[in-house]
Amino acid sequence: MQETVLNPLESVRRKVRLLILLSAARNAGLVPLPASRLHILAYLADVLSPVWNLDPYDGKVLKRPDGPFFPELQHDLDRLVGTGMATVTDVGHVSIGQERLRVSSSYSINTDLSSDVLQYIEETPDEAVAAEFLRELMLAMSAMSDEDIDRAFLQDATYSNKKAGSGTVIDFAEWTDTNFSALAADRIGQLVPTNAEVGPSEKVHLYFRHLQRRLHGGR
Secondary structure, eight states: OOOOOOOHHHHHHHHHHHHHHHHHHHHTTOOSEEHHHHHHHHHHHHHHGGGGTOOOSOSEEEOOTTOOOOHHHHHHHHHHHHHTSEEEEEEEEEEOSTTOEEEEEEEEEOHHHHHHHHHHHHTSHHHHHHHHHHHHHHHHHHTSOHHHHHHGGGTOTTTTOTTSOTTSEEESSSSOOOOHHHHHHHHHHHTSOTTSOOOHHHHHHHHHHHHHHHHTTOO
C-alpha cells in the first residue's frame, strides 16, 4: 500500500497548532485528552476560527457517526510524542465495528521540552493570536462535562447539518465558504442586548453554552 505523502510545511503548522492546543487544554484542566476528544476540539477550533478572523488549519472533515477525525493531525501528534514534546497515557484499543480495532490513547503536553517552542510562538504575532483563541476555546469547553464535550459535535451547526450525510466530506473552508458554526456564533452574539460588548471571546463562550443547552434538550 502506498504511503500518504504529507506536506512538510503543513505538518509543521499542525505540530505548532497541536502544541498550542495541548498547552491551552492543560491550562484549562482538560488534560490528559483522549484522542477522540482531541480531534473534536481540533474540529471545533477549525469551524470557529473565523470568529477570531483566523483561517482554519483544515477546511474540511469526513463526517463520521462517532465524530471528526483527522489522519494527518494524528500522524503529527504521534510524531510529537516521538520527540517527547507530548506524552501519551492510557494506551489501549477500541472497537470501530466490523471486527476492527483502533488504538485508543490520551495525550498531554510535556512542558519541560516544549516551553522554548511555546515561548517562541507567543512572540510570533500570528501564532500569538491563534494561541489566545485556543485558550478561550479551551476555557469555554472546560465549563462542560467530559460527556458533553464528547458529544458537542452532534449539535454543532456545521457537523449536524443534515444535507451532509455520514461518510461524506463536510467542506466549510476548502472550496466553499459555508461555515454554519461561525455564522451561528455571530448570530448568537447579535442576540445579546445592544448595550453589551460582545467580542470574539464572548461569542465563543456563548456558542458553547448554546451547544450545551442543545445537548440537554434546550434551544
